[in-house]
Amino acid sequence: VPARITLHDVARHAGVSQPTVSLVLGNHPTARVAPATRERVLAAAQTLGYRPNVVARSLVSGRSYALGVLVPDLANPFFVEVVAGAERVAAEAGYALLLCGEGTEPGRAAAHLDTLLGRQIDGVILDAANAAELADDAVAARALAGVNVVLVDQPPGRWPGVASDALAAGRLAAEHLLALGHRRLAFVGPAADVHAFRQRERGFVQALRAAGLALPSAWLRRAPATAAGGMQAMRALLAERARPTAVFCANDLVAVGALKACAAAGVRVPAELSLVGCDDVELARLVTPELTTVRVPARELGARAARLLVQRLASPEAAGERGDGEGAAPGGRAPRTAAPRLLPVRLIARGTTARAVAA
Amino acid sequence: VPARITLHDVARHAGVSQPTVSLVLGNHPTARVAPATRERVLAAAQTLGYRPNVVARSLVSGRSYALGVLVPDLANPFFVEVVAGAERVAAEAGYALLLCGEGTEPGRAAAHLDTLLGRQIDGVILDAANAAELADDAVAARALAGVNVVLVDQPPGRWPGVASDALAAGRLAAEHLLALGHRRLAFVGPAADVHAFRQRERGFVQALRAAGLALPSAWLRRAPATAAGGMQAMRALLAERARPTAVFCANDLVAVGALKACAAAGVRVPAELSLVGCDDVELARLVTPELTTVRVPARELGARAARLLVQRLASPEAAGERGDGEGAAPGGRAPRTAAPRLLPVRLIARGTTARAVAA
DNA sequence: TTGTAAGCGTTATCAT
């Protein structure tokens, strides 16, 4: 294992002092070095193969140039996409991404945050974590006090965040089904207190109301936001005395589970039953028939969250401020009151929805 | 933002010197402190809410207690599982996991490794990276020289690693299909030089040979290891003058793509064509019919890789050594010549395979 | 323009 090259080595090689090298390599806008020495230093660094020691830099600057991400569940491709999007932006801005174990329940999340904080993390992206609940946890609250936080798909509150237009997602699903002539609509989603899911449900119900329809409690099925959950819920739904003609699922995983349950029960989709998912993960196009769903820009969500975080880290004056969504524009000062812009979603009509058969 | 509590603060609060606190909190086996002061220090740390600064510790110890993972593609759930498995073990051992952007091609991988090295990473898990090619890249080679490396699903060589029994995977698929009476077998897999894929193919072909069968070149289709690739390859296969009665795909994504192509072409699976995938990702059970596949323990693979890495980091004498697979047993010195144990795979017969119809 | 010096929070090696 070859010893690491330090600034000191470069300095000796270039015949200058160590801080001078630091100045050159840090190419600060204000610091001015003689072109000659600058050249010499750069050449020395080059030939020696100098790599800055980020750890040492962190110690003095107090910044680690590392970000944490917390997602509920890596088994859900949606969250993986969010992470991937965040990673890309973070890497471009020179930040590393620390992946936390799964789980955003207050207990687990608090533990993760605690270790992240010990690592001098500069900021953390909380995806679908229940921020309000989290703030109640003593450990979490303490950890959260020390870092910059950006929320993904959470209601605006103490921290800034980015979110998709989940209300519209539910509405679009409902309107699509209504336009196809469906009047007997059901919803399958988790009971968990996750903002995006709640909003999808709410948007769906609101659109039904607007059309003069109600959602009978028997057709509002609670299930974990997984394929297994969707399957089970759909089985229960099919066992009902009165069946709906269309079902909106809180996400694609649930919808695919529901689709499977239909296949198992011999219910033809979309002939006998229409199905709409939400997220538009790759899986949606892999099942047969392909899933009609509402596209939510997961990658973009992650990317924006990371960008927002990086921006706030760059401008310390904003760091302590309360959430203002997308944050100030790179140039001028945007009004602090601006509501978080919701990323648009759109309905992707595919193979699991069709016109309702005349009752 | 409350100022961080340092050892110094704790020392003042406990009325002792700062190194003493370090001694107590580090609870070294050799260091002996008076029970009284120990108590006082612990109490002070407790009330003040002291959290060690990992960055400072890293600077002096030269270890960052962070690991990197490099995977080709986060869109493939298999790799996500590997990462998740690694994360769990790493976290338990007190290591953080730095997630690198996707891509294990020499160029991208080298860049990732370079930044990881700057962060004083202690080790890196290379999943399905072409280690041989990577070592040819100047930047990568330099980076690789500075860290502990563990390979996942790569042939044993310069670095230790863990791998699944990919040869057996191919063989099991072939034997399953042969047992069902199939004699016209095809393979779809990537041309990319990825060890596991090559071995799966080889195992498959070997088993065919053993049964006195050959794999005609027209039935050996090259395609990217994605659903889109599988779809395209299967379309091409179905367009052949002579069709196979069964197809083994390099992974589940490819198989699902193939399944879709069959559905689109009106070819009934498994009645007209049997399909076998590989990996057994969740997706395999979500499609209809459920995919017959070969289960590869992805999570376990990641977990073992992380464990191996952590072990080697704990015992420096092994760190510089060449690869010896699973490494020495925690207790005694295992022979250096021990071949890497391959994690067993097993065939999961589900809905995409059936007896061959009499020709 | 450049070198000197201090200090970031630890750990580790000494004296005491």
Place this chain on the structure above:
DNA sequence: ATGATAACGCTTACAA
């Protein structure tokens, strides 16, 4: 048993 003291590699005043 415990307290000075010196690193670790870097950034940032401040001096020269």
